[in-house]
Amino acid sequence: xxxxxxxxxxxxxxxxxxxxxxxxxxxxxxxxxxxxxxxxxxxxxxxxxxxxxxxxxxxxxxxxxxxxxxxxxxxxxxxxxxxxxxxxxxxxxxxxxxxxxxxxxxxxxxxxxxxxxxxxxxxxxxxxxxxxxxxxxxxxxxxxxxxxxxxxxxxxxxxxxxxxxxxxxxxxxxxxxxxxxxxxxxxxxxxxxxxxxxxxxxxxxxxxxxxxxxxxxxxxxxxxxxxxxxxxxxxxxxxxxxxxxxxxxxxxxxxxxxxxxxxxxxxxxxxxxxxxxxxxxxxxxxxxxxxxxxxxxxxxxxxxxxxxxxxxxxxxxxxxxxxxxxxxxxxxx
Amino acid sequence: xxxxxxxxxxxxxxxxxxxxxxxxxxxxxxxxxxxxxxxxxxxxxxxxxxxxxxxxxxxxxxxxxxxxxxxxxxxxxxxxxxxxxxxxxxxxxxxxxxxxxxxxxxxxxxxxxxxxxxxxxxxxxxxxxxxxxxxxxxxxxxxxxxxxxxxxxxxxxxxxxxxxxxxxxxxxxxxxxxxxxxxxxxxxxxxxxxxxxxxxxxxxxxxxxxxxxxxxxxxxxxxxxxxxxxxxxxxxxxxxxxxxxxxxxxxxxxxxxxxxxxxxxxxxxxxxxxxxxxxxxxxxxxxxxxxxxxxxxxxxxxxxxxxxxxxxxxxxxxxxxxxxxxxxxxxxxxxxxxxxxxxxxxxxxxxxxxxxxxxxxxxxxxxxx
Numbered sequence: 139x140x141x142x143x144x145x146x147x148x149x150x151x152x153x154x155x156x157x158x159x160x161x162x163x164x165x166x167x168x169x170x171x172x173x174x175x176x177x178x179x180x181x182x183x184x185x186x187x188x189x190x191x192x193x194x195x196x197x198x199x200x201x202x203x204x205x206x207x208x209x210x211x212x213x214x215x216x217x218x219x220x221x222x223x224x225x226x227x228x229x230x231x232x233x234x235x236x237x238x239x240x241x242x243x244x245x246x247x248x249x250x251x252x253x254x255x256x257x258x259x260x261x262x263x264x265x266x267x268x269x270x271x272x273x274x275x276x277x278x279x280x281x282x283x284x285x286x287x288x289x290x291x292x293x294x295x296x297x298x299x300x301x302x303x304x305x306x307x308x309x310x311x312x313x314x315x316x317x318x319x320x321x322x323x324x325x326x327x328x329x330x331x332x333x334x335x336x337x338x339x340x341x342x343x344x345x346x347x348x349x350x351x352x353x354x355x356x357x358x359x360x361x362x363x364x365x366x367x368x369x370x371x372x373x374x375x376x377x378x379x380x381x382x383x384x385x386x387x388x389x390x391x392x393x394x395x396x397x398x399x400x401x402x403x404x405x406x407x408x409x410x411x412x413x414x415x416x417x418x419x420x421x422x423x424x425x426x427x428x429x430x431x432x433x434x435x436x437x438x439x440x441x442x443x444x445x446x447x448x449x450x451x452x453x454x455x456x457x458x459x460x461x462x463x464x465x466x467x468x469x470x471x
Numbered sequence: 472x473x474x475x476x477x478x479x480x481x482x483x484x485x486x487x488x489x490x491x492x493x494x495x496x497x498x499x500x501x502x503x504x505x506x507x508x509x510x511x512x513x514x515x516x517x518x519x520x521x522x523x524x525x526x527x528x529x530x531x532x533x534x535x536x537x538x539x540x541x542x543x544x545x546x547x548x549x550x551x552x553x554x555x556x557x558x559x560x561x562x563x564x565x566x567x568x569x570x571x572x573x574x575x576x577x578x579x580x581x582x583x584x585x586x587x588x589x590x591x592x593x594x595x596x597x598x599x600x601x602x603x604x605x606x607x608x609x610x611x612x613x614x615x616x617x618x619x620x621x622x623x624x625x626x627x628x629x630x631x632x633x634x635x636x637x638x639x640x641x642x643x644x645x646x647x648x649x650x651x652x653x654x655x656x657x658x659x660x661x662x663x664x665x666x667x668x669x670x671x672x673x674x675x676x677x678x679x680x681x682x683x684x685x686x687x688x689x690x691x692x693x694x695x696x697x698x699x700x701x702x703x704x705x706x707x708x709x710x711x712x713x714x715x716x717x718x719x720x721x722x723x724x725x726x727x728x729x730x731x732x733x734x735x736x737x738x739x740x741x742x743x744x745x746x747x748x749x750x751x752x753x754x755x756x757x758x759x760x761x762x763x764x765x766x767x768x769x770x771x772x773x774x775x776x777x778x779x780x781x782x783x784x785x786x787x788x789x790x791x792x793x794x795x796x797x798x799x800x801x802x803x804x805x806x807x808x809x810x811x812x813x814x815x816x817x818x819x820x821x822x823x824x825x826x827x828x829x830x831x832x833x834x835x836x837x838x839x840x
Contacts, residue, residue, distance in 0.1 A: 153757075169765060177772065177784060185614045204617045222642060224797055236638070243641035244648070248567075254637040256618075261633055262625050269620040270596070271603035276584050278609040283779065298764060305757055312681045384489070386682075387674035387756050392493035395667050399500065410778075418508065438585065 142324045146332025150306065166298065167344035170291040171351035178284040186252045189217045189229035189240075198237075198260060202230070205256050228253045237261075280353065280435075286409060288352050289431045292366065293401055293424055295344035299337035300373030300380070301394050306333060307381025308390045333381075334374045341370040354435055361434045361444045368448035369427035372455045382466050400424050408432070423454045473693055477701035485705050490671075498713035501659050505652055505721050512651045518569045518586070520560075522579040524594035529601075533593070534572065536627075540565040553578075553585055580606055647804050652721065657799035658774050659717055661792050664710040664735060665742035666770055670763050672746035675702050677756040695835050699827070703743045710739045718803065726803045730812050734802055737816040738795050741823035748826050751833040791819070 185206045190199050192210040202208050209227070211217045217229045221242050226249050229240040237260075239253050310319075310333075319329055345366045349357060376397060384390040404425035407415060419425045430447035433439030485491045523530045538544060540563070547562040551571065558578045560571040573579050576592055583590025583606040590606035603623050607616065679685050688698050714735050718726060749766065753759035773793040776784070787793055794815045801807035 166761065166765060170768070173769070173772070177786070185612065185618070205614050207614075218642065238638040238640055241639060241641045242646070243643040244646035250639060254634055254639065255630075257637055258630055258633045259621060259625075262629065264621045264624045266617055266620050268624050270600065270623055271605055271620050273605045273607055273616055273619065275607050275609040278587070281610040282587070287775070294768065301760070301764075305760060309755070309757060312678075386488075387678045389489040389493065391667075391671050391674035392490045392497075395670075396493065396497055396500075398662075399497070403504070415508075415510075436587070 142328040143332045143335070146324070146329060147335040150333065150336050164343075167291075167295055167340075167347040168351065170295070170344075171348045174284065174287045174291065174348070174352050178281065178287065186249050186256070187225070187227040188253065188256075189220050189227055191217065191231060194232055198230075201260055202256060204266065205259075206252075230257055284352065285432065285435045286405070288348055288354065289428055289435060290405055291348050292341075292345040292431055293369065293405070293427060295348070296341040296366065296369045296373040296427075297394075297397055297401060298344075299340040299370060300375075300377030300397070302340065303334055303337035303374060303377030304380035304384070304390050304394060305387070306336070307378065308384055308387055311381075312386065334378065337374055337377055338370055341366055341373065349435070357434055357437055361439060361441070362431070364444055364448050365427055365430035365434060365451075368430075368451035368455075369423065372423045372427070372451060375455055375459055379462055379466060404428055421454070423451045426450045426454075474697045474700055477693055477697050478704040481701045481705045482708065485709075491709060494709045494713050495716070497663065498716040501663065502717050502720060505655060505659070505717070509652045509655060516564065516567055516569045518571065518588045520571045520573055520579045520582045520586075520588060520590045522573050522576045522590075522592045524576065524592055525601075526595070529595070537563050537565075537570055537572075542566065551582065553582055558582065583607075645806055647806055649800070649804065653803060654800075656718060656721060656803055657796045658777060660714050660735075660799045661738075661774065661795045662771075663717070664714055665738050665795055666767055666792065668706055668710060668739055668742040669746040669749070669766060672702060672706055672743045673750035673759050673763055674756060675706070676747065676750050677759070681755070696831050699747060699831060699834060703740060703747070703827075706743050707736060707739045711735050722803050725805045727807065727809070730807070730809065731802050733816050734798050734812055737819040737823065738791075738798070741791065741819040741826070744823045744826035744830060747830040748833070751830050751837065794818075 187207045187209065188202055189209050189211055190202065191214070192212055199208060199210060209220065211220060214231065217231065217240070221227055221229050221240055226242075226245045228242075228245060228250060230237050230253065231240055237257060239250070239257060241250055241253075324332075342363065345362060346359065349355075349359075349362060380390055380393050380397075384393060400422045401424045404419055404422045405428055407419040407425065408428055426447045430439075430444060430451070433443055433447075523533055525533060538546065542564050547564075549560055549562045549571070551558045551560055558573060558575075560573045563570045563572070571582075573582070579590045579592060582588070587608055592604040592606075594602050594604070596602040601623065605619055607619075679688075685698075688695075711732065714731070715728075718731065745766070746763065749762055750759050753762075770790055770792040773787045773790050773796055776787050776793075777796050798812050798815050801809075801812050
């Protein structure tokens with residue numbers, strides 16, 4: 139049986155190499171990782187953007203630079219134009235002896251309050267040297283948002299694996315090679331397995347590549363693989379079901395689109411929603427995979443937790459499989 | 472006229488396939504999520520763990536100050552689980568914070584470490600002034616750390632007085648703020664329409680290629696342009712219908728629907744032309760898929776930034792989904808910026824036309840027998 143599975147995989151690989159697909163499979167995770175590295179440096183800055191008048195008060199400019207991102211402009215008209223831009227930037231401008239804060243009017247409340255607070259401190263001449271606070275750090279260097287991006291990319295990559303399988307199968311269908319398989323000694327199961335391998339390699343290679351390149355080198359890769367493996371099985375299952383049930387590319391593409399929904403919803407639920415909303419997302423395997431990846435990336439997960447999260451993903455997958463097995467079998471006939 | 476017939480024929484064909492209904496189902500699902508799952512506004516409060524290492528009277532005064540800021544003025548006793556240990560604490564919820572008062576300093580440090588939140592210990596120095604110890608994760612920016620360092624330098628009352636005297640002058644006051652639920656709509660519209668349109672139109676073309684429809688087309692009187700336009704038309708129709716399904720029930724009469732129509736049309740046209748062009752470089756969907764997936768992922772990045780106002784790198788502003796999100800946001804507001812919407816609509820239309828013409832040229836060479 140393994141020989142046949144291997145033969146199907148090798149054939150897939152050959153076809154895919156001819157189609158440059160293997161190149162994409164190799165390149166996509168790398169691009170994900172590079173994009174994350176390019177975008178994240180500014181991510182953890184939670185302060186405001188301020189616009190100030192150039193040369194008006196150098197002391198003020200250097201004071202605010204300690205607490206906010208500062209842009210300087212030559213005159214008030216230029217500043218006005220900048221404040222009216224589509225992002226959130228407020229100006230602190232002189233008028234007589236005093237300073238006033240110019241806003242566009244649509245900034246989030248927090249941003250205006252931050253600017254008010256900074257101007258208050260400047261007026262009161264509050265200096266860092268006089269601080270009565272002391273800061274201790276736990277030595278973490280990776281901002282949570284970077285972790286979020288890496289985690290979401292890992293999920294996207296496993297969905298990509300599923301999409302590959304689905305499209306692979308639909309292609310076989312459109313080319314009418316599936317019925318031909320039924321005439322060969324290859325069993326249905328071998329065919330399923332053979333078709334799945336390519337979609338299995340991508341998430342495993344991809345998640346390791348992304349984690350490594352984005353600088354999470356000290357995570358426990360065995361723990362990561364555990365979660366990735368579980369979520370990959372899910373994508374395989376979905377990819378296969380989509381592939382079997384859809385007769386053409388249009389339907390496959392449309393139903394894959396539906397897949398992004400539970401993925402995005404799970405990430406949003408964990409990151410934004412409060413505790414009382416969490417239970418509404420327990421059904422989503424992406425929810426558990428995300429949680430699992432999160433503790434692996436933060437390096438504070440115990441094996442017990444990892445096993446629990448990947449176990450839940452597996453159980454959800456098995457339920458879906460049991461539910462849909464007859465359909466899959468029928469679809470292959 | 473021929474174009475109209477081709478379009479009607481395509482619509483009829485599409486209405487027989489599953490795809491059309493998947494789109495409608497997806498729109499309905501998004502609508503249900505918006506109405507029943509997403510709260511009007513998300514509650515997001517920062518958690519802080521605090522230990523008060525202070526003499527009784529000072530401690531009392533300090534707690535009273537926090538209690539005054541509490542939303543319902545009541546203290547909640549909560550148990551926090553941390554590494555199999557249950558830590559008792561008193562919770563105060565203010566407008567933007569959840570403050571946990573904890574009896575043991577060690578627990579504060581442990582919780583700040585494990586839960587990755589801010590921890591603080593407040594004590595008296597040898598001159599009997601308040602002194603603060605902050606426990607941070609390490610990835611906070613220096614600017615934030617500087618602010619934390621100075622925040623207690625001056626008494627709260629002095630800060631309050633000067634703070635309240637700050638003169639804030641908005642350039643305009645008639646901006647409306649969208650609720651969190653409404654704020655999700657631009658993201659849904661961009662994703663459902665343009666982003667996926669890229670992928671769907673490519674699938675559409677390859678399906679026809681594989682089934683031999685395209686060769687059959689070559690012997691009809693229709694031109695390649697009409698064929699491509701009729702495909703784009705079906706896609707635009709589904710996008711417009713599904714977008715209206717989402718917008719109308721949530722926003723009611725507030726948005727300018729004519730503008731929405733124009734914007735959906737131009738952005739959808741741009742996305743499908745881009746999809747057509749990309750697809751023209753490949754022989755089958757498997758080949759095209761990688762490039763399309765990458766394009767889609769790149770275009771999702773502004774979607775992430777959209778939800779994080781403080782993160783707005785210049786690089787994402789050149790991605791087409793950035794103006795799309797901003798455009799949809801303006802449209803669903805009652806007092807949206809009409810000139811902005813029309814300007815970017817025009818830009819999308821022009822780029823869309825250019826892409827479409829290039830795609831058309833390429834298909835003329837490859838699609839005909």
